[in-house]
Amino acid sequence: MTDCDFLVVGHGLAGATLAYVLRQRGYRVLVFDPGQADSASNVAAGLINPVAGKRFALTWNANELLPAAASFYRELEQCFGQQFFFEAPIFKIFGSLDEQSALLTRSPDHPWGDYVASLATTDPGLPGVQAPLGGAWLRHGGHVLVRELLAALAAQGEREGWLWRETFDWTKLVTDPTGARYAGRVQARHVICCEGAAATQNPYFNWLPLTPNQGEVLDVECAGLSSAQVLNRGAYVVPVGGGRFRVGATYRWPPFADGPTETARQELSGRLAAITEQPFAVVGQRAGVRPAVRDRKPLLGPHPTVPSLSFGGGYGSKGVLLAPRLAGLLADWLEGKAELWPEVDLRRYAALYRPAAGS
Structure with a gap:
């Protein structure tokens, strides 16, 4: 026993x-x-994002959750002698003038504390990135190799x-x-x-x-796309090294598909195409079911x-x-x-x- x-x-x-x-x-x-x-x-792509969603809302309890997560993953890195946590800025691309205007209107009230580094109203010129209306630079985020x-x-x-x-x-x-x-x-x-x-x-x-939902992600190769930050516009684009990125994610309610789907592949490819004009190749696709509440x-x-x-x-x-x-x-x-x-x-x-x- x-x-x-x-x-x-x-x-x-x-x-x-x-x-x-x-x-x-x-x-x-x-x-x-x-x-x-x-x-x-x-x-999971392992994204840590302090400000998310169409409403650009500060993540619940961010001031406690973010430092705890960073400390925990750093401890595991010390334990295993292997890097898992990559701190990186997140650039949330404005998808419309209305979205840009809404964010600029809210910004004087500083609702996001220290998590929004700056707001850009013009294209910042990131290699391979289409952002004619600018976007918001977020800090204290990153991703984990889950x-x-x-x-x-x-x-x-x-x-x-x-x-x-x-x-x-x-x-x-x-x-x-x-x-x-x-x-x-x-x-x-x-x-x-x-x-x-x-x-x-x-x-x-x-x-x-529990209300499970299914999510799919793509692994893509895109040599001409900037990997200095995480990108977000309708999908996240997380650099994973060597010119590769993880793109996600979809949300599907029951009934669930049996594994990855062509529908999700096309959806995520379309979202990536809205972010970059660079050619890319899909080299992997995975699907999992999240335990949402x-x-x-x-x-x-x-x-x-x-x-x-x-x-x-x-x-x-x-x-x-x-x-x-x-x-x-x-x-x-x-x-x-x-x-x-x-x-x-x-x-x-x-x-x-x-x-x-x-x-």
């Missing part, structure tokens, strides 16, 4: 960051993950024995007030579900208001009736930014050292819970 303090189900960004934080605090952690190549975390980061952590986990490459069967979990047992093989003090969109099929957490805030906290079981996830398209700080918050709560933030506490949806028949 394997004995651990915490059993984490899922090794995407939510599970991997939580498992790392708990292990750093000295706990015995066991992680179950089947190693799905097209998970949302493995598909696939590579998770691969490094997984290799460590398999080598050290705390990551088991298998699918967790929730029907084999037996819980009581003092802990949980799994399949006659594992004894844990507490179990945390970090399965992402798959939690919609979890018998303990399928009542949560109805109110666009994550879900953290305990099962309503099973004290030894909790949930962490629902990060949607902002997992790279959210995961580090929320892993620390959830770990603090598991240790009894802090309360969960009301905005992310899953108990805000307690009224949706209905016990299973016969339970």
Whole structure:
């Protein structure tokens, strides 16, 4: 029988960051993950963007989330001797005079704090970039090599024995007030579900208001396009080195396609063509399903009736930014050292819970 303090189900960004934080605090952690190549975390471009969306809104809780994310990824770089986090300016291209005017009207109020470095009303002359109306330069952003980061952590986990490459069967979990047992093989003090969109099929957490959506990204080669910054106009264009860029992302609601689609390829190619006049070649395409939530805030906290079981996830398209700080918050709560933030506490949806028949 394997004995651990915490059993984490899922090794995407939510599970991997939580498992790392708990292990750093000295706990015995066991992680179950089947190693799905097209998970949302493995598909993600890893963008960290302080100001996003058509409304040009400051990211929720940016002042706390951004420095926590940067610090966390730098720590992992030191741990593995490998660069994962690339700080880079983001140039948000104005797509119309109305958009330009709206931003210039708002700018005297400085609603974005230190995150908007400057607003340009003319083409800044970036190589290969079409920006006749200028745009906004954002700072304190960048991108993370998520696939590579998770691969490094997984290799460590398999080598050290705390990551088991298998699918967790929730029907084999037996819980009581003092802990949980799994399949006659594992004894844990507490179990945390970090399965992402798959939690919609979890018998303990399928009542949560997860609204998964599918996203696709392209990898392209474009030798003449500036790689000194991340570009954004209807799509993000993230430089990944060697004249390559990751372009994304689409949003598709159920029913989901089985893998990448030609429709998404054409959509993203069209968005890139609006940003650059340079020729480009699509060299890769991937699709994954994001674990979004109805109110666009994550879900953290305990099962309503099973004290030894909790949930962490629902990060949607902002997992790279959210995961580090929320892993620390959830770990603090598991240790009894802090309360969960009301905005992310899953108990805000307690009224949706209905016990299973016969339970």
